[in-house]
Amino acid sequence: ASLTEAARLGGGGSDGSGAGWALHSRGRTLSKFAEAAACLTPRAAPERMPCRERERAEVLSALRAALVEDGSGSSLYLSGTPGTGKTATVHHALRELATEPALPAFRTIEINGMKLSSPQQVYTLLWEAISGMHASPTRAMQCLERRFCESQPKGKRKSKMATVLLLDELDYLVTRTQSVIYNLFEWATSSASGMLIIGISNTMDLPERLLPRVHSRVGIHRINFFPYAHADIAAIIGDRLTNLDAFNASGIELCARKVASVSGDVRRALEVCRLAAQLAERQALERGASPPEHVTISHIDAAARQLRGSVVARAVTExxxxxxxxxxxxxxxxxxxxxxxxxxxxxxxxxxxxxxxxxxxxxxxxxxxxx
Ligand SMILES: Nc1ncnc2c1ncn2[C@@H]1O[C@H](COP(=O)(O)OP(=O)(O)OP(=O)(O)O)[C@@H](O)[C@H]1O
Ligand SMILES: [Mg+2]
Incomplete structure (x- = not known):
């Protein structure tokens, strides 16, 4: 029960951020293992992102420059293997920019290509977010075309507010003719649109695989996120566990090395450590067993084994x-x-x-x- 509670408390808002880590729940103190499990829950926008300072600064300065220039004409393409912090870095940067009073106001529209029933559905979602009206993909495409490309008197456009369109899992929008991705980026280059696009995908050479007319629009400013090295993973986990004496240092080190040697996916490392903390909690609650002092190498080993077994289940749920x-x-x-x-x-x-x-x-x- 305390683990469920911990997960709920650790979840915070919709992105799990901002709640801070609750130490108490309905008058009960969470065990340090339950608390550690809560702190290790993957979050869309973590408060701090160690080891991504350079990428974050680059995203921030590119977006800042684009917003000052009215938003249009700029696009950003972020690539990197899963769990390298691409989405979290962008969320973090957008949150920071939203608090900068010197910047013009902007709104963010986020669309994840993987969640669409077809690439063309992006038109429906974008039009809905901009106008509040529902339309079929074909109709929405025409409305967007009119909105973004109709020539406006100089210096005027339909909305004063710039739009940051975050297209996560961009590769899912690639169709045979590449028209969807072309249209979106073409609109962003129109000075009337006031829209800038941040595209994210796992594929570093996605722009090169596109037709030249599309490539020239997508690949304007690119940032690649390299897989985390074991020292990075250990630092990120250590940061999440600040002030909690729940893990043995060698346990974290083992997990970081295991994950770095396979993928450098910090989401995986967080999952392994989280499950390891849950196993330690379970052990601490077992009658007759001696409660563990820390999450150790053996908990990490057991957690990694359990998670390996569920690869197919994970693939299906995603x-x-x-x-x-x-x-x-x-x-x-x-x-x-x-x-x-x-x-x-x-x-x-x-x-x-x-x-x-x-x-x-x-x-x-x-x-x-x-x-
Ligand atoms: N430097 C970091 N510091 C703290 N947490 C991080 C860091 N990098 C990533 N994370 C966490 O790891 C998880 C995965 O990060 P994120 O979703 O940004 O990865 P991604 O590169 O977008 O992966 P995918 O390609 O699968 O979408 C998130 O919960 C995020 O909070
Ligand atoms: Mg992502």
Missing amino acids: LPVHQLLLLTSVLLVSSSTGRAEVDTESLSAHHRGVCLQHLCLEPLSPSELSE
């Missing part, structure tokens, strides 16, 4: 919604026919039924489905 629905449809159709093979027609019909009857979600078109 699938975009339509892929998840298709996977479920495959299983349900297969179990209803008793055959391992599932034909496209039955799959499409089942998927369509689930989308329309249960989720009010636009189903995939036949071409998207076959893709």
Whole structure:
């Protein structure tokens, strides 16, 4: 119970930030392990980001310069393998810029390509965020085109406020013709738009893989986030655990080295340490067992083993919604026919039924489905 409580308290607001770390809950003191687990919860915008000072400063100065220049005409492309702090760095920088009185006011619109049912849905979401009105992707695209590209009298544009469009997981917006990504960046280069784009993806050479007309717009200012080295990971975890004597230094070191040797993904390191703290908490609560003083190497080893076992489960839970629905449809159709093979027609019909009857979600078109 105290772990659940700790996770809830550690979660803070929607991004988990700003709550500070509660030491007490309903008059009860959390154990140091439960408290450590809460501090290690991955957060969208952590209060501090050690080992990303250079990248943060670069993002800040690029955005500051762009906002002073009215927002339009600038774009930023951030790349790096998973868990290298790209999204968190941008959130951190935007939060800081929002408090700078000398800067013109701006609004942020954040769209994650992985969460879209199709790349074209980005138009609907962007138009909704700008105008408050819903429209189909085709209609929204026309409205945006009109809004961003219609020539305005010099020095005037429809909205006084600059727009920072954060396109996370940008590679999911790449279509066969690349028209979606081209349009977005083309709008951002128009001086009437007052919009600047921050694109984020895991692929360093995404701009090079795009057609030249798109490449020239996406690859204007690029920042690559290198995987964290083991010393960085140890410093980040140490920072989260400041003032908490819950971990043995060699436990943190082992975790940092394990993760750095495979991926440099600090999210993974936080998960391992968090689970290790939960295992220590469980051990401390066991009757008859001697309670551990610290989270040790053996807790880290056990946590890493447990997390390795759930790689498939993690991959499934992180699938975009339509892929998840298709996977479920495959299983349900297969179990209803008793055959391992599932034909496209039955799959499409089942998927369509689930989308329309249960989720009010636009189903995939036949071409998207076959893709
Ligand atoms: N330097 C850091 N200091 C503190 N926490 C960090 C740091 N870098 C990353 N994190 C934390 O690690 C987690 C993953 O970071 P983030 O989401 O920014 O990674 P990402 O590079 O965007 O990964 P992905 O490519 O998977 O989206 C977040 O919870 C973030 O708070
Ligand atoms: Mg990210």
